[in-house]
Amino acid sequence: MILIAQICAYCSVLYIVKTLLYPIFKPVSRKQKKITRQYLNERKANLLNNRIQSFKRLISAKIIRKTMSASDINRYKKIIERLDLKINPEDIRLDQILYSSAALIISIIMYQANPLLGYISAFFIVLGWLYPVDELEKTIDRKNKNISLDFPSFYSMVYYQYSKSVNIYLSDVIKDYLPNANSDMAEELGVMLDNIEYGEEYAIKMLKKRVPLHYILKFCDIMETRLKGYDNISQMTYLKNELDEFRIRNLEIELERRERKNSLLQMILIICLAIYIVIYYLFTIIESIRLFQ
Numbered sequence: 001m002i003l004i005a006q007i008c009a010y011c012s013v014l015y016i017v018k019t020l021l022y023p024i025f026k027p028v029s030r031k032q033k034k035i036t037r038q039y040l041n042e043r044k045a046n047l048l049n050n051r052i053q054s055f056k057r058l059i060s061a062k063i064i065r066k067t068m069s070a071s072d073i074n075r076y077k078k079i080i081e082r083l084d085l086k087i088n089p090e091d092i093r094l095d096q097i098l099y100s101s102a103a104l105i106i107s108i109i110m111y112q113a114n115p116l117l118g119y120i121s122a123f124f125i126v127l128g129w130l131y132p133v134d135e136l137e138k139t140i141d142r143k144n145k146n147i148s149l150d151f152p153s154f155y156s157m158v159y160y161q162y163s164k165s166v167n168i169y170l171s172d173v174i175k176d177y178l179p180n181a182n183s184d185m186a187e188e189l190g191v192m193l194d195n196i197e198y199g200e201e202y203a204i205k206m207l208k209k210r211v212p213l214h215y216i217l218k219f220c221d222i223m224e225t226r227l228k229g230y231d232n233i234s235q236m237t238y239l240k241n242e243l244d245e246f247r248i249r250n251l252e253i254e255l256e257r258r259e260r261k262n263s264l265l266q267m268i269l270i271i272c273l274a275i276y277i278v279i280y281y282l283f284t285i286i287e288s289i290r291l292f293q
Helices: 001-024 030-063 069-082 090-114 115-121 123-164 170-180 183-198 200-210 214-227 234-293
Strands: none
Touching: 001 200, 030 090, 069 090, 069 123, 069 200, 090 115, 090 123, 115 123, 115 234, 123 170, 123 183, 170 183, 170 200, 183 200, 200 214, 214 234
């Protein structure tokens, strides 16, 4: 019994040493040092970025917003709501001022080196002012295009589900389609799925507000009518036929684009081959002339 008690006491001491003392004196591995160093660097970068963003928000809220017109604020608000950005309209205007100021400084430096280069560089002042808004608008156009291309497939699923039974929940159709959706369409459907928690009618109204595209507006109107208890399967069929035509047109446009691209590529290859043949025979003729000389 004494031996068993001694063994238990010895094991207890070893356990205490391992759990309390060993981690203090345990050497840190190179991998752990690297991970810790990366974490500290990322933390410093995030802190610096947060300070810069806080300073920019302070300036934009105190100064920049007072210089903006109501039309600009409404325009930027629509862009922000469409892209679901966590910024304010004055933040976009501040970015415009910063880009234009940087372009102005570069233009002054280039003018000191060469007046002609300075005048040419001044063109970037205008581009710096247009760049922040233009990039956001391009992002919206890209998202709208991807959503328009993917929406017919989504509506086909909605149409077939609702044509089979009226007791269909829109959230179930969205969940079934999400794995097959492209990234932009999946993002909008994910937001719509979150909004459905507050009711299908609210989710449809928010979709109409976020993505004011022609076919999506018609889809929202049809779904709102259906939620009121009206059987509008004929309208759904009409919209499906329109979307099928839209999909066929897009496929034809894509086919024509690829054919033009292939034709251009073939033309470039033929021109390169012709240049190669001309150079080859030119060198052959030159070598022949040298032999006769």
